[in-house]
Amino acid sequence: MKRVFSGIQPTGEIHIGNYLGAIRNWVKIGEQIGKEAIFCIVDYHAITIPHEAKQLPQLTFDAALANMAAGLDPNKITLFAQSHVREHVELGWVFTTQTPLGDLERMTQFKDKSEQHSILAGLLMYPVLQAADILLYKADTVPVGEDQIQHIELTREIARRFNYRFASESQPIFPEPKASIDKNAARVLGLDGAGKMSKSKGNTIGVLEPQETIWQNIRVAPTDPARVRRTDPGNPDVCVMFAYHKLFSSLENIEMVNTECRRAGIGCVDCKKLLMQGIWQELEPIQAKAAYLQDHPNEVTDALVSGADYCRGIAQDTMLEVREAIGLLPLESRRPS
Ligand code: AQP
Secondary structure (H helix, E strand, C coil): CEEEEEEECCCCCCEHHHHHHHHHHHHHHHCCCCEEEEEEECHHHHCCCCCCCCCHHHHHHHHHHHHHHCCCCCCCCEEEEHHHCCHHHHHHHHHHCCCCHHHHHCCHHHHHHHHHCCCCHHHHHHHHHHHHHHHHCCCCEEECCHHHHHHHHHHHHHHHHHHHHHCECCECCCCCCEEECCHHHCCCECCCCCCECCHHHCCCCECCCCHHHHHHHHHCCCCCCCCCCCCCCCCHHHCHHHHHHHHHCCHHHHHHHHHHHHCCCCCHHHHHHHHHHHHHHHHHHHHHHHHHHHHCHHHHHHHHHHHHHHHHHHHHHHHHHHHHHHCCCCCCCCCCC
């Protein structure tokens, strides 16, 4: 059976970039018949930048809850926390020993993040652990946002190199997985319009953020800088609000905004109010489900426990193959022949 795998970091509130760029795609895939879908809250990744140890358990739980609220149904997919399956770290180490340093130093995300944070060795190794996450389950499809394409390419390279060194051409151990990108939301812009929406940049719209806070942030968000007065015509192509309309509004409203903004028939506040309606239509049911799960936390915990139990079985089978392939002494007390 084809297997899909993806993960999300519990580094803060899940935002609409995560939701539209990745999670919504996960939900669609999870509903497909004939594909097994595994999704992971990658807490070992979250500690590659400075973190608050006391907050991490709650953040991990909250990320699981937000994903379930956004539509991941544990009856259809498997959801678990990365640290509950220790084989991720074991395979990560094996891959670390096989990965040239130069491959890691050229990763764009490493370069970006090492400008923001002190460089921990784990930050450099991040994509190796990510490769282990994916390949432990021999997943062939990885739904992600555009920012992760380079990491998935490296995962393919790691799989290829491992197969070449330790397996036969006719019986490779790992598949070479492909990224699956939702083209409409591959790179959701941040509220500042300056770059991708990122938890660490504080330019997010949280999926579980109260309606009023979302509105306050949208109300003051920049639009077309050349449109100073209400009577000035605007250019939707350079306005982040229009980019959001394309993600949240009806075709009819998108067309109306596109036409009316250009001839100053609609002002920025009206445009933003209309956008808010579209956003809220999408987020309200998610927030209602989140409120339900907050009242029934056992549903989240049960999903994580049974998800980890299931994944551990797959992961242990893969590690048996890997250990044998790379020449580690078998676990059972046998003398090497
Ligand atoms: N702005 C975005 N547009 C589209 N997809 C996005 N993703 C993240 N931001 C956007 C996708 O969401 C999935 C999980 O993200 P993550 O939290 O594991 O990764 P991230 O890229 O580190 O998220 P942030 O918000 O940008 O966090 P920080 O600021 O900590 O780096 C991934 O599939 C990602 O592509």
